Amino acid sequence: MTKNVIVVENLTKNYGNGRGIFDVSFEVKEGEIFGFVGTNGSGKTTTIRNIMGFIRPDNGRVLVKDMDSWKDSCEIKRFIGYVPGEIAFPDLQTGREFLHLQAEMLNLKNIDYANTLIKKLQLDASARLKTMSKGTKQKTAIVHALMGDPEILILDEPTTGLDPLMRVTFVDIIKEEKRRGKTIFMSSHIFEEMESTCDRIALIRDGRIVDIADMEKIRNHGIRTYKIAFTTPEEYEKFLTETSFGKKDLKPIYNQLLVDIRIDEINVLFDALKNYSVRFIAENKYTLEQYFAKKFNAAEGTESC
Amino acid sequence: MLSKPLLFQSIKSNWILWLVCSLTMAAMISIINTVLGTQSVTTFRIDALKIFEYTIALARYNLSIKGLIEALGFNPKILDVWLDFNVNDMMDGMYYTVGCMLIPMIYVVITSNKLLVDQVDRGSMAYVLSTPTKRSKVVVTQMFYLIISVLGIFIIQAAAGIISQIIVSKTVDVWRVLLLNFGAAVVTLAIAGICFLGSAYFNYSKYSYAFGGGLCVFFFLAKVLGLFGDPMFATVGLGVESMGYFNYMSILSLLDTKSIAELSFTFIWKFAILLVIAGVTFGMSVYVFNKKDLSL
Numbered sequence: 001m002t003k004n005v006i007v008v009e010n011l012t013k014n015y016g017n018g019r020g021i022f023d024v025s026f027e028v029k030e031g032e033i034f035g036f037v038g039t040n041g042s043g044k045t046t047t048i049r050n051i052m053g054f055i056r057p058d059n060g061r062v063l064v065k066d067m068d069s070w071k072d073s074c075e076i077k078r079f080i081g082y083v084p085g086e087i088a089f090p091d092l093q094t095g096r097e098f099l100h101l102q103a104e105m106l107n108l109k110n111i112d113y114a115n116t117l118i119k120k121l122q123l124d125a126s127a128r129l130k131t132m133s134k135g136t137k138q139k140t141a142i143v144h145a146l147m148g149d150p151e152i153l154i155l156d157e158p159t160t161g162l163d164p165l166m167r168v169t170f171v172d173i174i175k176e177e178k179r180r181g182k183t184i185f186m187s188s189h190i191f192e193e194m195e196s197t198c199d200r201i202a203l204i205r206d207g208r209i210v211d212i213a214d215m216e217k218i219r220n221h222g223i224r225t226y227k228i229a230f231t232t233p234e235e236y237e238k239f240l241t242e243t244s245f246g247k248k249d250l251k252p253i254y255n256q257l258l259v260d261i262r263i264d265e266i267n268v269l270f271d272a273l274k275n276y277s278v279r280f281i282a283e284n285k286y287t288l289e290q291y292f293a294k295k296f297n298a299a300e301g302t303e304s305c
Numbered sequence: 306m307l308s309k310p311l312l313f314q315s316i317k318s319n320w321i322l323w324l325v326c327s328l329t330m331a332a333m334i335s336i337i338n339t340v341l342g343t344q345s346v347t348t349f350r351i352d353a354l355k356i357f358e359y360t361i362a363l364a365r366y367n368l369s370i371k372g373l374i375e376a377l378g379f380n381p382k383i384l385d386v387w388l389d390f391n392v393n394d395m396m397d398g399m400y401y402t403v404g405c406m407l408i409p410m411i412y413v414v415i416t417s418n419k420l421l422v423d424q425v426d427r428g429s430m431a432y433v434l435s436t437p438t439k440r441s442k443v444v445v446t447q448m449f450y451l452i453i454s455v456l457g458i459f460i461i462q463a464a465a466g467i468i469s470q471i472i473v474s475k476t477v478d479v480w481r482v483l484l485l486n487f488g489a490a491v492v493t494l495a496i497a498g499i500c501f502l503g504s505a506y507f508n509y510s511k512y513s514y515a516f517g518g519g520l521c522v523f524f525f526l527a528k529v530l531g532l533f534g535d536p537m538f539a540t541v542g543l544g545v546e547s548m549g550y551f552n553y554m555s556i557l558s559l560l561d562t563k564s565i566a567e568l569s570f571t572f573i574w575k576f577a578i579l580l581v582i583a584g585v586t587f588g589m590s591v592y593v594f595n596k597k598d599l600s601l
Contacts, residue, residue, distance in 0.1 A: 054434065055598035074439045082435035084601060088427040091318030091419070098432075104310035105436040144432065 003030045005152055005183040006051060010060035013046055021046050021207040023060070028185050033178055035198035036187040037292075043207040044187040045085045048156050051185070052082060064152065081145035085156035085187075087137045095125040095132065095140045099147065106148040114147035120173060121166065134161035142170065146177070153177060155186040159193060171197050191289045203292050211295045218291050222263055225284040229256040231277040239276050245269060258284065308438050308446045315450040319416055326412040327458045330405060331465035337400060338469040341392070380540040391566075395537065398562040401485045403528055406557055409458055409493040410521040414514065416454065417500040420447035421594065422513040431601035444505060444594045448587055451497055459490035481565065488560040488576060495556060495579040496521060498586030505590040508600060527555035556582070 006028035014020040021043040028034040038044050049055045051062050053073025062069040064076040092098050103111050118125055123139040132140070138161040145153060153174075159167050174197055178184060188194050194201055195215065203210045230236040236255035240247065246260040261269050273281070356370070363369055371381045421444070424430040433443055463486035470477040500517035507513040532538065534549025552558040559579050564572035 049599075049601065052435065052601070054431075054601045056596075073434075074437055077435060077437040080435065082431065084428055084431040084435075086428045088429045090314055090424065090429045090432060092314065093317075101310050101314055102432060102436065104313075105308065105433065105438060145435075 002032075004028065004063075005030045005065060006034075006185060007063040008047070008051070008060070009063070011047065011050055011057050011062060012059035013050060013055060014058050015046075018206065021050075021204075024204070024207070024209055025060075026202050026209060026212055028183060030183050031178065031181055032199040033174065033184040033186065033197055035194040035201035036185065036204065037189060037191060037194055037201055037288075038187075038204035039189060042204045044204060045156055046207075047204070048085070048154060048185075048187060051154060052080070079151045081148060081150040081153045083138075083141045083145045083153075083155040083158045085160075087134075087141050087161075089129045089137070089140070092129055095123070095127055095129060095136070098129060098140065099125060099144060102144050103147065108148055111147065113149055114143055117143045117146055117173070121169060135163060135166065138162055139166070142173075146173070151182060153182055153184045153186070155184070157188055158186055159188065159190070167193065191287065191292075195288045201288060203295070205296070211292065213288065213291055215288070218286065218288055221286040221291075223260050223286070224263055224266065225286065226259050226261065226269070227256065227282045227284055228259060228273070229254060229279040229281075231255070231279045235277045243272055245272075255279070306442065306445055307449055308433075308442050311433055311438065311443060311446045312450060315420060315447060319419060319450070319454070322412060322415060323454050323457065326408050327461040329408055330458060330462040333405065333408075334400075334462050334466040335469035337396065338466065338473050341396060342473050378542065380542075382536065383540040386536050386540050390537065394563065394566045397481075397485055397566065399532075401489050401562055402557050402560050403525070403532065405462070405489060406492065406528075407525065409455065409489070410496060410525065412458065413451070413455065413493060413497040413500050414517045414521055417451055417497060417504045417517060418510055418513050420451060421501070421504040422507050423510050425508060425599055425601065426510045428601055430599065434599070434601060440595050441591055444591045448501060448590065451501060452494060452587075455493050455497055456490055459486045459493070462486055462489075484565050484572075485560075485562065488562075488565065488572065491576050491579045491583070492557060492560045495559075495582040495586070496524070498583040498590070502586045502590045502593065505594040506597070508597075524555045524557050527551045528557040531555060531558065 004027040008024055008026050011024040012020070012022050014022070019041070024043070024047055026034075036044050036047070046055070050057055051064065051069055053062075053069040053076060056070050065079055067076050069076055089098055090101075092101065099111070099114060103114065108114075117123075121139045121142065123143060124136065125140070125143075127136055129137075129140075138158070142155075142158060145155065159170055162170060171193070174184060174186070186194075186198075195218075198215055200212060200214055202212045228239075230239060233252070233255055236252065236257075240250070240257070247257050248260065249258040251257065259269065360370055363373065370384070374381050374383055421430075424433075430443075434440065463482055466482045466486070467477050467479060470482070499520060500513075503513045503516040507516065528551070530548055531550075531552035531554075532548075533544030534546050534551065535544065536546070538544035539546045539548075556579070559575045561572040561575050564570065564575075
């Protein structure tokens, strides 16, 4: 049994006018990367502020390593590295100066790991904090969160401002941290980014958890969808009438359609396709976005398509 | 009780403003001492013999000096006021309760806001509080910086005042300079406590600035308006005595320069009131900051 490192229980923080978070519950297990997705204003940051003990819940509570995050907000910080959603640095000169001061606050004698991270992220720590670009600021914040080698990482939209290459580096760093046994909680509004890193992902909308998805299940989703295009309208019509696969999204102008098929029946499809003249075939990956879209629609009682 | 790295950070981001304020104050007091120079202990040169002669002469026609002064349109109390008048006392009153307070008030408004609410509003407080540093430790450290820096400003001003006066007039009433500066420092600390409480209470800089800055402007204006009720001005028609009520509306009036000049000890309980205001507001700041939601 893996331990729960973060437990969020019926957490409610009502800001009025339907804003805030309502009855949010989930657990983050030791050693996992837990993703938290939702649109802007859906309550991600509010939840994170509760976990950090910056705001007091109206109802419910958050336990971090069995400590109440509001009452023991100082003690839990011994185990947490944090990247805030909004990056604003103290009134200091350079990135290096800032990191050194933070190291002192963390009582950190050895800053080798910080230097390793600086190298990995190609961070120019001698840049002035005021004139830093958004990406550089973000890198500085990431180094700050990780340099103390904390057990838990809480990252609020950590890739904002990073260029695509840096995002890849960041994901590598996060995976490396996971390998070293860290528990990671990160929020984002970018689905793809979460798909490739997280073990489990919670979707929050209008302050309520819609669903918690297990990425393993989504990756090994039982049904595959293929997009198939035929060379001629005749071939397209023939396939449509002669076979009984689950077809959808018919596009006669392109002689193109989608086929849903169970993973163990793929060969049946390919066998059947031998008899037709196929222009191309491509797999439509089942994404987190589709998964959540389905959940959304189900929740709203409309037919999924 | 204090976070050394945070204190270091506060010094690093606030020392320039502190230095500018301290040096300006030191320069101001030195210039005043130089300009007043040797006049510092003189009063009006009233010639008692001449007055006596006039009194006798006027009495022959059933007239009095008082009547003459009234005929000139002045308040007859003017003689008493003039007899009491001492340019040094007046300058002390004007300078320590009005003139020299503007800069420390500006310093206190800016610095108390920078120490807490600005960092909460901008979000940079997140870095301090994501380390195992208690909120109370953060407030106490910032408070410590504010108090020490305010005291520092007045220590520098007192030193400049004493030194410049020695250079100009060879003598100096050290205790009086120290008491006046201590008093002005205590007034500033009470104001600092109020501003700091605003900084701890509000989540937005703009509200905190409006609160602290607004109160300071009010205190300052009330004190200036109160000056027009000063007997010195009222008797010569430059003010109205009832304007003196404004003095009761300003915290700056709790520095009783007259009492300090006479060493009459009423200034001591006024100091006590100021210290209580400072103590209560600073204490409340810690409480409020510990309890509130921080959007970090």
